[in-house]
Amino acid sequence: MNFLERISNYIAFAEKGLIGTLLMVMILLAFLQVILRNIFSTGILWVDPLLRHMVLWICFIGASIATQKKKHINIDVFSRLLSNKSKSVVNIFTNIFAAGVSYALMNAAYKFLLDEKDAQTVILTISNFEIASWWIQIIIPIGFGLMIFRFLINAIYYLTEMLRYQKVVETH
Amino acid sequence: METILIILALILLAFFGSPLFSIIGVISLIAFHSAQIDSSAVIVELYRLANTPTLIAIPFFTFAGYLLAESNSPKRIVALARALFGWIPGGLAVVALISCAIFTAFTGASGVTIIALGGLLYPILLKEKYPEKFSLGLMTTSGSLGLMFPPSLPIILYAVVAKISVDKLFVAGFIPGMFLLIILAIYSIQFGVKASVPKTKFDIANVLIAARDVAWEIPLPFLVIGGIYGGLFTVTEAAAVTAFYVLVVEVFIYKDLKLFKDIPKIMQESMVLVGAILIILGTALGLTNYLIDAEVPKQLFTIIGELITSKILFLILLNIFLLIVGMMMDIFSATIVVVPLIIPIALAYGVDPVHLGIIFLMNLEIGYVTPPVGLNLFIASYRFEKPITKIYTSTLPYIAIRLVVLVLVTYAPNLSLYLVRLLQIE
Numbered sequence: 001m002n003f004l005e006r007i008s009n010y011i012a013f014a015e016k017g018l019i020g021t022l023l024m025v026m027i028l029l030a031f032l033q034v035i036l037r038n039i040f041s042t043g044i045l046w047v048d049p050l051l052r053h054m055v056l057w058i059c060f061i062g063a064s065i066a067t068q069k070k071k072h073i074n075i076d077v078f079s080r081l082l083s084n085k086s087k088s089v090v091n092i093f094t095n096i097f098a099a100g101v102s103y104a105l106m107n108a109a110y111k112f113l114l115d116e117k118d119a120q121t122v123i124l125t126i127s128n129f130e131i132a133s134w135w136i137q138i139i140i141p142i143g144f145g146l147m148i149f150r151f152l153i154n155a156i157y158y159l160t161e162m163l164r165y166q167k168v169v170e171t172h
Numbered sequence: 173m174e175t176i177l178i179i180l181a182l183i184l185l186a187f188f189g190s191p192l193f194s195i196i197g198v199i200s201l202i203a204f205h206s207a208q209i210d211s212s213a214v215i216v217e218l219y220r221l222a223n224t225p226t227l228i229a230i231p232f233f234t235f236a237g238y239l240l241a242e243s244n245s246p247k248r249i250v251a252l253a254r255a256l257f258g259w260i261p262g263g264l265a266v267v268a269l270i271s272c273a274i275f276t277a278f279t280g281a282s283g284v285t286i287i288a289l290g291g292l293l294y295p296i297l298l299k300e301k302y303p304e305k306f307s308l309g310l311m312t313t314s315g316s317l318g319l320m321f322p323p324s325l326p327i328i329l330y331a332v333v334a335k336i337s338v339d340k341l342f343v344a345g346f347i348p349g350m351f352l353l354i355i356l357a358i359y360s361i362q363f364g365v366k367a368s369v370p371k372t373k374f375d376i377a378n379v380l381i382a383a384r385d386v387a388w389e390i391p392l393p394f395l396v397i398g399g400i401y402g403g404l405f406t407v408t409e410a411a412a413v414t415a416f417y418v419l420v421v422e423v424f425i426y427k428d429l430k431l432f433k434d435i436p437k438i439m440q441e442s443m444v445l446v447g448a449i450l451i452i453l454g455t456a457l458g459l460t461n462y463l464i465d466a467e468v469p470k471q472l473f474t475i476i477g478e479l480i481t482s483k484i485l486f487l488i489l490l491n492i493f494l495l496i497v498g499m500m501m502d503i504f505s506a507t508i509v510v511v512p513l514i515i516p517i518a519l520a521y522g523v524d525p526v527h528l529g530i531i532f533l534m535n536l537e538i539g540y541v542t543p544p545v546g547l548n549l550f551i552a553s554y555r556f557e558k559p560i561t562k563i564y565t566s567t568l569p570y571i572a573i574r575l576v577v578l579v580l581v582t583y584a585p586n587l588s589l590y591l592v593r594l595l596q597i598e
Contacts, residue, residue, distance in 0.1 A: 062447015
């Protein structure tokens with residue numbers, strides 16, 4: 001368990017660096033584009049598609065960190081009424097469920113990626129350098145993969161929590 | 173039978189706190205599977221996240237909002253507002269309303285306002301002899317005030333989901349938002365007169381000192397509002413300029429935040445929220461398309477249309493429905509999930525989609541503070557260390573005022589649409 005959490009923390013460190021860099025680059029590029037457009041009436045052609053695709057990366061890396069920090073948006077009306085122990089039990093189920101759905105979505109994303117790779121779509125060209133769509137879209141299956149890993153770690157965490165509460169009840 | 177069981181299981185999973193994207197994701201997958209479409213189509217739709225230019229505004233405004241919340245700007249805004257309006261009877265309450273509205277517009281109503289400004293204003297309100305109950309209610313209700321003003325995130329998200337122009341919605345929200353603010357201010361002033369709370373003397377020197385302190389932040393609302401309303405910037409451009417400007421001002425001019433110590437943390441925290449919102453939006457894009465292809469809203473309308481024949485009755489029921497939704501869901505997921513379903517139905521009843529947007533947001537604003545499970549009630553109870561039941565009773569008069577304003581905004585579409593027509597926004 002500790003081992004898995006350590007891996008998760010290493011990944012989180014990389015994600016944090018990546019998401020900060022992405023955001024900073026986005027702000028600088030977008031600001032530069034505003035200046036170019038409004039003052040010099042020009043603009044860089046590849047900036048807009050690049051910005052749009054960076055949003056996709058932010059989405060998946062952000063969602064992966066949200067999984068680690070248990071900060072996904074949910075409709076949480078019932079679990080406030082539960083005891084700590086039953087809350088852990090419920091959380092084991094919801095995390096395993098979310099891992100399962102992420103797995104199905106990762107498979108779907110993998111199929112999508114293969115199609116895109118076959119189609120060889122170029123989404124943007126920076127000077128002579130052509131960027132194929134699948135290079136950028138690869139974050140979709142990777143993102144879902146990271147979420148599967150994190151949801152399973154969360155499930156294990158709640159399992160240990162549940163056992164701990166069990167023990168507390170037994171000793172009393 | 174099988175379908176009913178699946179639906180029941182999903183409702184249970186959702187209400188026990190499964191991530192909303194997983195619920196929507198599994199529904200999309202099942203829907204496409206049953207229509208014998210390959211599952212990769214769900215991802216084709218999700219990929220539309222990268223083809224919606226307006227979405228770029230969301231990380232920028234979220235980041236700027238988080239920066240403002242973590243800096244000392246709440247203090248500076250309150251100081252200026254006090255110097256300007258403290259002389260009015262009940263002036264401090266008006267100050268609270270205005271500062272909260274500005275702040276919520278920039279941070280999106282995610283409870284940040286109550287945490288950041290509530291902690292600042294609540295003790296001052298008590299010190300100046302405002303009754304506890306009045307102050308609690310005021311601060312709790314103000315946490316969702318200001319959603320109607322640019323650059324509020326829920327408005328941007330609504331425009332993306334409803335496929336209407338953000339500029340139009342920003343303009344449409346202005347009169348209803350101001351109207352609500354003014355009514356609440358009048359209530360506070362007459363309360364201040366009745367309770368004869370002390371007022372401060374107006375002193376131009378104080379105004380100048382406070383204004384000098386906040387001088388670098390004063391241009392922000394004008395930049396955003398003027399830029400968008402004046403047609404100078406698109407929403408995305410305004411977002412980029414805001415994020416850049418706030419970052420430079422807070423780090424290099426005010427030096428409230430350290431570039432290498434605070435900024436990475438704020439970036440991560442704000443992008444976690446963005447990721448959590450966008451992943452729901454992404455999985456919902458496929459489902460929405462499927463539902464529209466399968467003509468689900470049309471079928472819903474045929475069922476509803478037989479029961480509800482008048483537009484007025486439809487609007488009443490819509491308001492009740494949205495209040496319940498707002499109580500149970502946060503504004504972002506509610507927008508993503510509910511809006512695609514109600515828009516075609518509302519259109520069939522002749523409700524303008526822009527007007528519908530304003531009705532929707534006003535309802536959800538109220539939903540935040542509706543007992544028993546409105547989210548901001550819990551945040552306020554936690555922040556002010558008061559039992560939740562006390563928060564319930566303190567917000568009741570404000571909820572009543574908001575409901576009255578909601579009714580007016582719902583049944584007088586011109587409150588929302590007049591400016592849009594006047595300015596001929598496209």
